[in-house]
Amino acid sequence: MYQFITGPLLWLSFAVFFIGCITHVVIYFQGLDTSLDRVTYKVNTAFGVKGALRSVFSWLIPFGSHGWRAKPIYTLLFYLFHVGVLAAPIFLSAHSILIERALGISIPAMPDAVADALTIGVIIASLGIFIRRMILPEVRIITSRRDLLALLISIAPFVTGFIAYHQIGDGTFWTQMHILAGEFLLLSVPFTKLSHIVLFFCSRIQIGMDFGIKRGGMKPSDFPW
Numbered sequence: 001m002y003q004f005i006t007g008p009l010l011w012l013s014f015a016v017f018f019i020g021c022i023t024h025v026v027i028y029f030q031g032l033d034t035s036l037d038r039v040t041y042k043v044n045t046a047f048g049v050k051g052a053l054r055s056v057f058s059w060l061i062p063f064g065s066h067g068w069r070a071k072p073i074y075t076l077l078f079y080l081f082h083v084g085v086l087a088a089p090i091f092l093s094a095h096s097i098l099i100e101r102a103l104g105i106s107i108p109a110m111p112d113a114v115a116d117a118l119t120i121g122v123i124i125a126s127l128g129i130f131i132r133r134m135i136l137p138e139v140r141i142i143t144s145r146r147d148l149l150a151l152l153i154s155i156a157p158f159v160t161g162f163i164a165y166h167q168i169g170d171g172t173f174w175t176q177m178h179i180l181a182g183e184f185l186l187l188s189v190p191f192t193k194l195s196h197i198v199l200f201f202c203s204r205i206q207i208g209m210d211f212g213i214k215r216g217g218m219k220p221s222d223f224p225w
Ligand code: HEM
Pocket: 078, 082, 085, 086, 129, 133, 147, 150, 151, 154, 185, 194, 196, 197, 200, 201
């Protein structure tokens, strides 16, 4: 079992993840309408690129966009959640060792205590995000099972990893559950809302180029976001 889930299943999960993400990006940009969307992109590329970068970074920086500033509590939950889901898996020392063994790439590792704190942050933030989805009527009405599923799939590797690391219960069982949950996350990305990992950049680049060229970005005024 262990050999299978840390061997063929792991490679399959990474392959589905990368091929799925690349396919999403290709389909997104191929789907842009030549006369409606892409018009002037090639002529006014510099304005477009400037608009795209502003759009992406305004939304990556905490409180960088009007959208983030309008919802400060959600913004804090969002960043607590996303910093953890992105940093903990990559810079966890146990993962660094595995990556070095498999690929020969050495990634700087964070102290286990920091990874533990980030994991707790992910779990607390996801509870906050879930409660928000349940109690705010304007969010609840647009919440589908797919949203809750995405949240559940996202936190499963963290909850199982936390239990395995702290050796609560059967360590072997929880380690295997943790590996399977991580692989399920990778496999799910192309088929669920988790595809926003790449589609976020696609839509922000497109909207940024649009605003940077066609919707006032070429005038010396500020962007409306
Ligand atoms: C570069 C990577 C990523 C970017 C730029 C990104 C960006 C975003 C954005 C913009 C939202 C929507 C916020 C809103 O409601 O306005 C979001 C939501 C979400 N993201 Fe990510 N994300 C990334 C990676 C991830 C990863 C790796 C996971 C999971 C492991 C994840 C899980 C989620 C979940 C579950 C939500 C929904 C939260 C909710 O229910 O409101 N994201 N992300």
